[in-house]
Amino acid sequence: MALLVQKYGGSSLGTLERIKHVAGKILTAKQQGHQVVVVVSAMQGETDRLIQLCNNLTTDPNPREYDILVATGEQVSMSLLAIALNAKECPARSYTGPQIGVQTDSVHTQARILNVKTETILNDLAEGYVVIIAGFQGVNERGDTTTLGRGGSDTTAVAIAAALNAEECQIYTDVEGVFTTDPRVVPHASLLPQISFEEMLEMASLGAKVLQMRSVELACKHNLPIRVLSTFSNHPGTLVTFEDKIMQRRLVSGIAFSREEAIIAINGVPNRAGIEGQILGLVSDANIEIDMIAQNATDKDSNDFTFTLHRKDFPKTLKIVQQFAEELGASVKSNTKVAKLSLVGIGMRSHSGVASKMFQALGGEGINIQMITTSEIKISVVIDEESLERGVHAVHTAFELDKIPSEKKHSLMEA
Amino acid sequence: MALLVQKYGGSSLGTLERIKHVAGKILTAKQQGHQVVVVVSAMQGETDRLIQLCNNLTTDPNPREYDILVATGEQVSMSLLAIALNAKECPARSYTGPQIGVQTDSVHTQARILNVKTETILNDLAEGYVVIIAGFQGVNERGDTTTLGRGGSDTTAVAIAAALNAEECQIYTDVEGVFTTDPRVVPHASLLPQISFEEMLEMASLGAKVLQMRSVELACKHNLPIRVLSTFSNHPGTLVTFEDKIMQRRLVSGIAFSREEAIIAINGVPNRAGIEGQILGLVSDANIEIDMIAQNATDKDSNDFTFTLHRKDFPKTLKIVQQFAEELGASVKSNTKVAKLSLVGIGMRSHSGVASKMFQALGGEGINIQMITTSEIKISVVIDEESLERGVHAVHTAFELDKIPSEKKHSLMEA
Numbered sequence: 001m002a003l004l005v006q007k008y009g010g011s012s013l014g015t016l017e018r019i020k021h022v023a024g025k026i027l028t029a030k031q032q033g034h035q036v037v038v039v040v041s042a043m044q045g046e047t048d049r050l051i052q053l054c055n056n057l058t059t060d061p062n063p064r065e066y067d068i069l070v071a072t073g074e075q076v077s078m079s080l081l082a083i084a085l086n087a088k089e090c091p092a093r094s095y096t097g098p099q100i101g102v103q104t105d106s107v108h109t110q111a112r113i114l115n116v117k118t119e120t121i122l123n124d125l126a127e128g129y130v131v132i133i134a135g136f137q138g139v140n141e142r143g144d145t146t147t148l149g150r151g152g153s154d155t156t157a158v159a160i161a162a163a164l165n166a167e168e169c170q171i172y173t174d175v176e177g178v179f180t181t182d183p184r185v186v187p188h189a190s191l192l193p194q195i196s197f198e199e200m201l202e203m204a205s206l207g208a209k210v211l212q213m214r215s216v217e218l219a220c221k222h223n224l225p226i227r228v229l230s231t232f233s234n235h236p237g238t239l240v241t242f243e244d245k246i247m248q249r250r251l252v253s254g255i256a257f258s259r260e261e262a263i264i265a266i267n268g269v270p271n272r273a274g275i276e277g278q279i280l281g282l283v284s285d286a287n288i289e290i291d292m293i294a295q296n297a298t299d300k301d302s303n304d305f306t307f308t309l310h311r312k313d314f315p316k317t318l319k320i321v322q323q324f325a326e327e328l329g330a331s332v333k334s335n336t337k338v339a340k341l342s343l344v345g346i347g348m349r350s351h352s353g354v355a356s357k358m359f360q361a362l363g364g365e366g367i368n369i370q371m372i373t374t375s376e377i378k379i380s381v382v383i384d385e386e387s388l389e390r391g392v393h394a395v396h397t398a399f400e401l402d403k404i405p406s407e408k409k410h411s412l413m414e415a
Numbered sequence: 416m417a418l419l420v421q422k423y424g425g426s427s428l429g430t431l432e433r434i435k436h437v438a439g440k441i442l443t444a445k446q447q448g449h450q451v452v453v454v455v456s457a458m459q460g461e462t463d464r465l466i467q468l469c470n471n472l473t474t475d476p477n478p479r480e481y482d483i484l485v486a487t488g489e490q491v492s493m494s495l496l497a498i499a500l501n502a503k504e505c506p507a508r509s510y511t512g513p514q515i516g517v518q519t520d521s522v523h524t525q526a527r528i529l530n531v532k533t534e535t536i537l538n539d540l541a542e543g544y545v546v547i548i549a550g551f552q553g554v555n556e557r558g559d560t561t562t563l564g565r566g567g568s569d570t571t572a573v574a575i576a577a578a579l580n581a582e583e584c585q586i587y588t589d590v591e592g593v594f595t596t597d598p599r600v601v602p603h604a605s606l607l608p609q610i611s612f613e614e615m616l617e618m619a620s621l622g623a624k625v626l627q628m629r630s631v632e633l634a635c636k637h638n639l640p641i642r643v644l645s646t647f648s649n650h651p652g653t654l655v656t657f658e659d660k661i662m663q664r665r666l667v668s669g670i671a672f673s674r675e676e677a678i679i680a681i682n683g684v685p686n687r688a689g690i691e692g693q694i695l696g697l698v699s700d701a702n703i704e705i706d707m708i709a710q711n712a713t714d715k716d717s718n719d720f721t722f723t724l725h726r727k728d729f730p731k732t733l734k735i736v737q738q739f740a741e742e743l744g745a746s747v748k749s750n751t752k753v754a755k756l757s758l759v760g761i762g763m764r765s766h767s768g769v770a771s772k773m774f775q776a777l778g779g780e781g782i783n784i785q786m787i788t789t790s791e792i793k794i795s796v797v798i799d800e801e802s803l804e805r806g807v808h809a810v811h812t813a814f815e816l817d818k819i820p821s822e823k824k825h826s827l828m829e830a
Contacts, residue, residue, distance in 0.1 A: 016468065016471050016472055019472070020472070050491070053431065053491070053495060054495065054498055056431050057431055057434070057435070057495060057498050057499050057502060058498060058499070058501075058502035060502070061498045061501070061502070062497060062498055062501035062502075062507075064508070065494045065495075065497040065498045065501065065507075065508075065509055066494070066498065068490060068493075068494045068509065068511070069490075069491060069494035069495065069498070071490075072487040072490050072491050075483060075484070075486075075487050075490070076465070076468075076484060076487050078483075079480045079481070079483045079484035080468060080469065080472060080484065082477060082480040083469055083472050083473060083476045083477055083480045083481065083484070084472050084473070086473075086476070086477035086480065087472060087473035087475070087476070087477075092477075092480075093479070093480075094480055094483065096483070098514075099513075099558060099560075143514060145514075
């Protein structure tokens with residue numbers, strides 16, 4: 001018997017049939033003797049419907065009012081799930097974030113959780129109830145409803161699991177877990193039975209999109225394992241946990257990638273202190289986020305300075321950079337048809353040769369690398385977008401990522 | 416300058432265009448120097464959509480969960496209206512019933528308001544905000560969201576207006592006010608400039624459906640005038656107030672009617688104490704509500720006992736009554752094609768001749784009266800349903816109800 005926190009996403013609750021299916025899964029866990037706290041997202045499409053209503057009134061809604069509007073999405077799914085459970089003779093009570101006491105700061109639409117009250121949850125669990133909580137929302141000091149931003153239900157689930165000292169936080173979604181890379185690109189990608197928090201953060205930030213970044217950070221901070229698993233199968237999924245808890249050490253864990261990238265290179269930047277800060281300052285003043293940054297010294301007087309950014313921001317950024325380069329007498333090269341490919345793995349910390357193996361795999365396919373950046377557990381390269389899929393396949397095969405054995409059912413899921 | 420409580424119904428908020436229109440009306444009142452508190456219903460169709468979702472899961476939903484589900488309807492309309500007002504540079508804050516402190520008992524789906532906290536409302540008004548409150552909902556002692564039952568937003572508005580000591584409670588709807596009878600039946604029906612609380616209660620209970628009964632009772636109890644008026648015109652509507660405040664005394668104020676009635680008569684009921692109670696006891700044990708009751712002594716040993724009820728309950732009721740009558744040796748007559756027509760007016764208290772004038776009008780049309788009941792300010796008759804429209808016309812003309820003069824704009828509405 002354990003205290004489980006289960007989070008169900010919007011696609012898991014997208015129809016009344018799916019809500020009944022989720023109620024069945026919760027009932028099974030209950031019948032196995034577990035205490036269950038459930039965190040829900042809004043039914044698929046509902047949040048977008050509400051935002052659409054709002055946007056048709058104004059493009060710049062009052063944020064306090066926007067928050068209490070979109071918070072209705074989870075209020076609907078939580079009560080429908082509670083109705084479905086009660087109809088199955090499984091006593092359940094649902095609560096909004098404000099009702100249960102998910103206390104946040106006052107940054108509407110992007111609030112952060114400060115504290116979670118556990119009294120009501122613990123009382124209800126002790127009385128045999130399943131407790132269902134609306135994700136994505138909380139309440140500020142003034143009593144106003146706040147929301148956490150897109151994907152915030154994962155964070156709610158982790159915060160509640162941490163406050164309750166749950167054994168693990170189970171994030172139910174429409175995929176079986178975290179794969180070595182996107183199975184739509186590499187059909188024989190492996191499901192990772194385990195992955196470290198650090199690797200997960202690198203995978204998520206690179207577009208793996210299985211878990212919200214902030215929820216992974218929060219779980220890491222609270223020593224709380226997260227399990228990512230599918231609502232629609234009984235597979236044990238992927239456990240996101242600490243490096244030292246991972247059974248099968250691997251050199252690399254996966255390949256993340258993102259399209260829609262653009263690259264801008266300034267050649268012949270005078271070798272002068274603070275000049276990189278000036279360039280990036282101009283770009284960030286225009287509210288443009290940049291991604292990778294690399295710099296190479298070409299000779300003792302000048303540098304090549306290269307960065308990537310989302311393709312949507314490219315035209316605006318190029319204009320700024322060209323004007324600046326002109327004043328410096330530097331030249332600008334750019335390419336909007338590029339993609340980023342990143343190899344992630346905690347094993348590369350202690351093993352050399354990962355980079356060379358990766359570059360050889362790409363070279364073997366005749367793929368030219370336009371930019372490289374590295375961190376302790378990640379190597380990222382920029383390549384032509386049209387070579388991306390071939391590149392992912394080549395690196396995936398080189399590191400034998402299609403040969404990761406899957407795990408048996410884990411103990412918490414067994415009857 | 417006055418403190419106004421305005422309530423807007425679901426049809427007034429049925430589309431985003433209408434929400435913008437309502438925001439414009441509120442802004443006008445604000446610019447005229449009034450302090451405005453707004454109570455909203457859900458957007459037209461939204462509550463039904465939520466109930467449909469719930470009914471597709473189970474026919475017997477947990478009432479606590481049902482309440483928090485349907486309460487989202489008003490939460491959406493209140494925040495959209497606040498967003499629309501803020502977009503017009505009119506500062507507005509919206510609150511759910513639980514947030515503002517509409518405290519109710521714990522009878523889910525049919526809760527009664529016990530108290531309304533005014534602190535937040537008064538603070539916001541003092542700071543220049545329009546305060547928007549979700550109607551139809553409140554919170555019980557445990558912190559659970561409750562709902563007041565269909566039409567409960569009227570009651571919320573009256574309770575808040577009473578708590579704030581507002582000058583009047585304005586109920587905005589899609590009709591111009593209270594008419595002498597249904598204008599769909601009598602196109603030249605007059606709009607009543609004023610009507611007494613007692614008359615309004617009789618009109619409402621008889622199917623006039625402009626205001627929820629409980630809200631009229633509550634307003635009467637708190638000496639609070641209600642104004643019924645249209646969202647889509649500038650007509651001053653109908654003021655529901657105390658008898659002694661009404662300017663133009665009238666003998667009768669209106670004709671209410673309802674179709675879908677059925678009548679059951681038991682002839683030859685033995686003249687025995689308590690026998691009527693036995694009959695009605697059997698019917699109410701089957702959860703059937705009856706409407707009118709009349710009894711006539713035919714001879715010293717037996718009575719004729721007649722009652723009406725909604726047509727949907729007729730088959731079940733007839734079965735019960737027939738079995739009972741058989742045991743008594745009484746005979747049963749029934750008719751499902753009947754309607755009820757009621758003449759309402761405080762003037763009839765002190766004036767005789769109202770009943771005879773009514774019966775003559777019906778007789779003049781060859782309409783047979785099957786049953787009569789009277790109260791101090793109402794005379795109701797049961798007639799064939801196919802004669803209903805002719806009957807309403809005849810009585811309407813006999814009492815010159817098409818000749819009631821309408822009022823000038825009232826002071827609160829003037830610029």
